[in-house]
Amino acid sequence: MVLSRNWLRDFVDTSDINIKDFCDRMTDTGSKVENYTVVGSEIDNVRVGLIKKIEQHPDAERLVICQVDCGEKTIQIVTAAKNVFEGAYVPVCYCPADEKRVAKLADGTEIKTGKLRGALSEGMFCSIAELGLTTHDMPNAPTDGILILNDLSPVAGQDIKELLMMNDEAVEFEITPNRPDCLSVIGLAREAAASFERKLTIPTPKVKECGDDIKKYLSVKISDNEKCFRYSARVVKNVKIEPSPLWLRMRLRASGVRPINNIVDITNYVMLEYGQPMHAFDYKCLSGSAIDVRTAAQDEIFYTLDSQERKLSSDMLVIADSEKPVAIAGVMGGQNSEITDETKTVVFESAMFLGSSVRITAKKLGMRTESSSRFEKGLDTEGTEAALERACELVNMLGAGEVVSGVIDVYPSKKEVATVKFEPDKINAFLGFDLSRSAMVKILESLHFKVILDRVIVPSYRDDVRCMNDIAEEVVRIYGYNKIESSSVVSAMTQGGLSDKQKFRDRVHELLTGAGLDEIYTFSFMSARLYDKAGLAADDIRRKSLEIMNPFGEDTKTIRTTALPSMLEVLDTNCARSVGSAALYELGKVFIPREGVVTNTHGLEGTLPDERQHITIGLYKSGDFYTLKGMIDNVLAHSGIEARYAANKENPTFHPGRCADVTTADGKYIGTFGELHPTVAKNYTFDAPVYVGEFDFETIWECSNTKRTYHALPKFPATTRDFSFVCDEALEVGAIEDAMRKSNVSALESITLFDVYRGERLGSGKKSVSFSVKLRANDRTLTVEEADKFVKKILASVEHFCGITIRQ
């Protein structure tokens, strides 16, 4: 909402308050100022000049030399304009040769004294464009000539901005949806009066009727009184369509509305002043002299004022004559009853429609208008008539036509007056301050609330005020939010802190960053094409994802079930930007669709997905398979999980020989990691092998055991024995280790792999694997014989399960 301060002055005088202070105080009391502009401030040193004499330029056929009376001085101006004449009043950039004045045009151009073909020119005449105006603002002005001011009672020397009523301040407010009443000059005047403790004057419009009887012209019926609460109308005859007067055009202009013609301008003017959207119909286009407020027929076709074809549906409210709709109620009028230059009789509509209905209609038709955006917030049902009267008063003032006697006002059930219990003590306790009852009453009365005993009577335009909190807000916003003292003690003590799971998650973050990984944040939605790009099989269950109904496009449509594609995209971005290397992780959510599970207590329709946090790790030129394995191993070991790794040759995202599944000892799946399959890698810009993995944080948390208890330090020394086995390449180290453990030697404390050797001496397809095995008893030092016995048992087990013996 853009407010003209000139206009505001009609209702409350704040002209002594400078614009900055005005804006600050209005913001402080709840009408937030977005910004303000001093209208016309860019124009400087342009004044009214009277052309006294015009002579031909001696050296230039197309130029003339004018002597121009500019009040204190007469100056000489050379011009090529064709529409100037002796006796014309024109806007002049006033730059007398003996002064060093610089004139400024609306676009910032500076004009100074100069010479044109040898003749002195002390300035320039202006066209409307040079003053920042259009033919909407100045309907009779030429677009390619000088603006002639003779119709405007000009005085030579007068400032042009004063003559054209351009001096104004336009303040733009951000009005919150609960205050549609402030989308009007009067609404803001009420706020300003309360904010600055000034007197508010809202004159009652007085209409001069010309006789005749509206009943002879029109009847109004509300067929759907759930969607239309009130419909008021007046008829104006002998209408003369012409431009509005300058003052009205300039007020519209300052408010950001384009002047059209007197009747249309009146409807816009009243909407801005009263906040009540108005509509004007051409009476001759209404069949049957009747208006019916009804719902549309399903699929009825209608052409709106903007010449668009609209397909209506049966829940949309229309204003119809006896045959057809002539307007979509509260949204836009129809082409079929538009005001034209030939219009002779006008019907003014001032009505109240159900906000949600207007909102749904406007949304369905994809056409939010100034009118619909006001109606949808809920307007004052009591206000239709005053607005209608104001429109007709303006018709009188502008001489735009004759107002037919009588008003049609269909108002089936009068709006009830709302009251709220007045509880000053409660308000003080709630806000935490101490204001007297009378101070509160004074504030409320300044906002036009009435206090009668213990009830507050709410004005009809304040549907947002319904309970004690609302009254408290009214009081505190005028009194001053910043006068509330801060308390330092807030009620009872509570035990703050993190849940065990939150603490565990913090720990996992520490482990991952401790491993040298940088954390990334990626979007939870993505394009489904990224599933293909990351090499997911066609029948991969992860492709079954939730989708957004109203995405921006494919890229924001699919809600991810795996975070691997996001990680690959980030690695790719880094690689494409030649970052060099990247070691990254994310601990973010994925969303697994669920069906038919009741997940709420309100019986709400639909099932929410299973939101699971996943750890993804990505390495680009920052390590290999075993680096990644070490990282996740570290997380799992700290979580107290005994992890099992098994080769996975089937996952198409990964290199078939370099991919592993991780599970817990009892087989719960935790995740998969490995080297990106070279074929999949081709979908990206990678120039080196990339290692990625995705792990289910929820499972890790559920299986974790972070409770630690002290184990006594060993009292007796350990015996260490090293063995090497030669075996087939295909035999996994893990299998040999398992075999050693299956020997059930209680003194077997640890097994450490220290070498894997391949060489010609061993023959192809063979490897030598070396372990260091530590043996220890809790209660004694093992003798050599005991140790030998254990070793024998361990080796027997390896031979039994793996069929290999130690290398001789």
Place this chain on the structure above:
Amino acid sequence: MKELIEKLRAKAIEELASSDDIEALRIKYLGKKGELTALLRGMGSVSPEERPKIGQMVNEMREYLEQAIDKKKTELAEAALEAKLAAQTLDVTVPGKEIPVGRRHPLAQTERTMRDVFVGLGFTVAEGPEVEYDYYNFEALNLPKNHPARDTQDTFYITDNILLRSQTSPVQVRVMENKKPPIRIISPGRVYRADPADASHSPIFHQLEGLCVDKGITMSDLKGVLELFAKRMFGENTRVRFRPHHFPFTEPSAEVDVSCFVCGGKGCRLCKGEGWIEILGAGMVHPFVLSNCGIDPEEYSGFAFGVGIERVAMITLGIDDMRLLYENDERFLSQF
């Protein structure tokens, strides 16, 4: 005899000074067949009255030589060590070995700082789903279907009834439904709005919501808590300013500014000359929301607030484009 001793002494001093082979000198003079020993053997030719005197001289000489040799030995060892250390000299300007240390994302760091402030004030951390029912995201928060205030938050829908939460406030409702006052929670998390990405918007961003419900909670308490938060986040001298605003789920509602921590309120580029930076929205929980959650608004009151984590991260870290936070360029991440 005397002269012989003196001569030997002079010779020994000279040799000790010029030779590094201490052991050879020791043997030469003090050894069993050494020169001093030989001298002692010549004691027979000394008269008995002179004998003690000469004996003393020889002993003094021996003592002297032993000390001199020890001293020389130590000197030589020190010199050797010095030479060895000199040879081991490092170029200290060569860069240190790179220790890979990962970093939390700047948003995570910011969230962590804020979280720590509130946890210290007795708040617990509550979490809730990001794919949420319309009911929790809107209706229970006093935003029925077709309420015009819904327009201020363009929302992504999954079905007519399920959406990507546009705010962290639904967590408030879920907490209040399941817990009796006193309630004191914060709820940091991811939210979604259909705003195309640009320097100051992102369809996905993060909020930290706070809620406090108990008997006798006042707007003063809200101011006190937010003032404390602002001081911890932006510095001890930070001031807080409340401006009236409207949120459907709080009444009264406020937008909250903090005094600019760069210029202290004088006006600078960060605060666009205003001296104040808008950082959060807050208010007293609407009685309708309380009763919707089964809490009697006659008995209890509460306050709520919400902070944009991106906004705080950007102003405190000097990040001028929100998109940087989601590009995850390693050169960006490694700065924090």
